[in-house]
Amino acid sequence: MTQVLRIFSPCITLAVVVLLWWAGKVLFEVQDFVLPSPWSVAQAFLVDPKPFMIGCLETGSCAAIGFLLAAVFGILAASIFSLSRRVEQSVYPIALLLQMVPLIAIAPLLVVWFGYGRGAIVASAVIVSIFPIIANTLAGLRAADPKLVELFTLLRAGRIAVWWKLSIPSAVPSMLTGLRIAAGLATIGTIAGEFIAGFAGNNAPLGILVMTGLRNFQTDRVFVAVLLAALVGFALFALVSVSSSLLLRRWCK
Amino acid sequence: MTHSAHISLERVTRRFGNVVATENVSLTVPVGGFTALIGPSGCGKTTLLRLMGGLDQPTSGSVHRSDASLAFVFQEPRLLPWRTLLDNVALPLELSGVSRAERHARAAAAIALVRMSDAITRTPDQLSGGMRMRASIARALVSRPTLLLLDEPFASLDEVARHELDGELRELWERERFTAVLITHSVPEAVFLAEEVLVCSPQPARIVARIATPPGARTHMTWTSSALNTAAREASEAMLSAITERARERAAS
Numbered sequence: 001m002t003q004v005l006r007i008f009s010p011c012i013t014l015a016v017v018v019l020l021w022w023a024g025k026v027l028f029e030v031q032d033f034v035l036p037s038p039w040s041v042a043q044a045f046l047v048d049p050k051p052f053m054i055g056c057l058e059t060g061s062c063a064a065i066g067f068l069l070a071a072v073f074g075i076l077a078a079s080i081f082s083l084s085r086r087v088e089q090s091v092y093p094i095a096l097l098l099q100m101v102p103l104i105a106i107a108p109l110l111v112v113w114f115g116y117g118r119g120a121i122v123a124s125a126v127i128v129s130i131f132p133i134i135a136n137t138l139a140g141l142r143a144a145d146p147k148l149v150e151l152f153t154l155l156r157a158g159r160i161a162v163w164w165k166l167s168i169p170s171a172v173p174s175m176l177t178g179l180r181i182a183a184g185l186a187t188i189g190t191i192a193g194e195f196i197a198g199f200a201g202n203n204a205p206l207g208i209l210v211m212t213g214l215r216n217f218q219t220d221r222v223f224v225a226v227l228l229a230a231l232v233g234f235a236l237f238a239l240v241s242v243s244s245s246l247l248l249r250r251w252c253k
Numbered sequence: 254m255t256h257s258a259h260i261s262l263e264r265v266t267r268r269f270g271n272v273v274a275t276e277n278v279s280l281t282v283p284v285g286g287f288t289a290l291i292g293p294s295g296c297g298k299t300t301l302l303r304l305m306g307g308l309d310q311p312t313s314g315s316v317h318r319s320d321a322s323l324a325f326v327f328q329e330p331r332l333l334p335w336r337t338l339l340d341n342v343a344l345p346l347e348l349s350g351v352s353r354a355e356r357h358a359r360a361a362a363a364i365a366l367v368r369m370s371d372a373i374t375r376t377p378d379q380l381s382g383g384m385r386m387r388a389s390i391a392r393a394l395v396s397r398p399t400l401l402l403l404d405e406p407f408a409s410l411d412e413v414a415r416h417e418l419d420g421e422l423r424e425l426w427e428r429e430r431f432t433a434v435l436i437t438h439s440v441p442e443a444v445f446l447a448e449e450v451l452v453c454s455p456q457p458a459r460i461v462a463r464i465a466t467p468p469g470a471r472t473h474m475t476w477t478s479s480a481l482n483t484a485a486r487e488a489s490e491a492m493l494s495a496i497t498e499r500a501r502e503r504a505a506s
Contacts, residue, residue, distance in 0.1 A: 151331045154308070157348045165348075169335045 066125025136178025
């Protein structure tokens with residue numbers, strides 16, 4: 001029963017929001033290019049779904065690749081930091097500073113370095129999603145139970161053994177938290193990258209579909225692209241969440 | 254009883270800043286003997302145990318150990334939550350580079366000693382508190398130490414589980430005859446388990462009484478035997494008089 005409610009309640013909320021949207025539009029006679037009706041948004045998609053599906057695939061694959069690269073390099077960086085205090089002290093503050101640079105400000109540079117297209121888009125996804133992975137993994141690597149650390153010391157374990165057999169397994173829960181956050185951010189980074197570096201045309205990603213919709217005053221198409229972008233982000237997040245909770249089951253006491 | 258000394262402390266003093274944890278303590282633990290250290294909480298018993306195990310160095314005085322093969326059992330089981338019972342118990346062997354097949358065989362033998370063979374594939378969260386403690390004893394025994402140092406190992410267990418484990422530990426010791434040193438604040442437990450009970454004064458710890466307990470096997474019935482009760486009363490009186498004497502000294506100064 002509670003399970004049914006859990007799925008059912010947000011559906012009701014969604015229905016209410018759509019109804020309010022519709023009612024608002026009709027009541028205040030809002031023009032279509034400002035706020036299309038839910039129906040015309042649905043129609044914009046259903047009339048010709050193909051470019052949107054291609055857009056989803058394009059954006060989704062860039063976000064997934066960006067996420068995976070961020071996961072690999074983020075975990076690697078956190079591991080190196082955790083093994084060497086000196087490397088961490090000299091690199092981590094700079095990394096934090098870099099994180100503060102607005103993505104929109106460096107996105108044009110990415111185009112200079114990687115050219116227009118997927119390279120710069122994936123790079124943008126990596127930049128946005130790598131920091132929570134580094135920060136959470138590092139926190140987890142440092143959070144090994146001091147009593148277990150003492151046990152390993154008593155058993156005369158070397159630094160590498162402590163790291164591999166104690167720190168890494170202890171870091172798994174917070175590493176997975178970082179990955180979940182990153183999964184959501186990767187899509188945001190991808191869309192931002194597409195705004196600057198995406199190609200229009202047959203393989204246009206969602207970010208470009210948003211832009212062309214805006215230029216042609218097809219606000220209903222903008223809505224479709226935005227909603228699909230949210231859906232892609234959610235799908236990636238859900239995929240990572242589900243696989244991480246399956247993995248976590250072994251780790252939780 | 255002409256055992257040679259396994260551990261001997263001579264006029265051992267340990268200071269932490271201004272705090273004197275132990276003062277002029279001299280004691281010997283015979284090879285194959287079971288010695289209990291009892292005293293009020295915070296009296297410096299754990300400091301003594303850490304000194305015996307080489308985890309800490311005395312400020313003055315000397316500590317001698319006839320051989321280096323020792324293992325600790327702590328108040329908490331300190332198991333790795335992501336490992337099975339078998340791999341937890343095998344950890345000390347794994348860290349000293351014993352091959353997989355051999356360490357699993359030896360871990361299984363140690364697990365059999367604490368009668369947990371049917372739980373070998375379970376993880377710590379699938380074990381009761383008492384079973385986790387038994388697992389931690391198996392892990393201590395797996396490397397066949399000649400000296401077992403136990404720091405209030407059953408303090409967090411309920412009364413029934415505690416009696417059961419005390420019985421098993423005594424039986425294990427009677428069979429294997431390793432040297433054992435037990436820290437506890439329970440007088441009945443000390444008298445039940447050990448051959449000799451050393452009573453510590455409140456901090457700074459000094460040995461104020463040595464009480465030999467009745468020899469021979471223990472069963473759960475001997476918990477209330479009159480011989481053990483006499484020893485227990487003796488130990489309690491020694492501890493109480495040390496406490497009142499220390500209180501009088503404090504009041505006088």
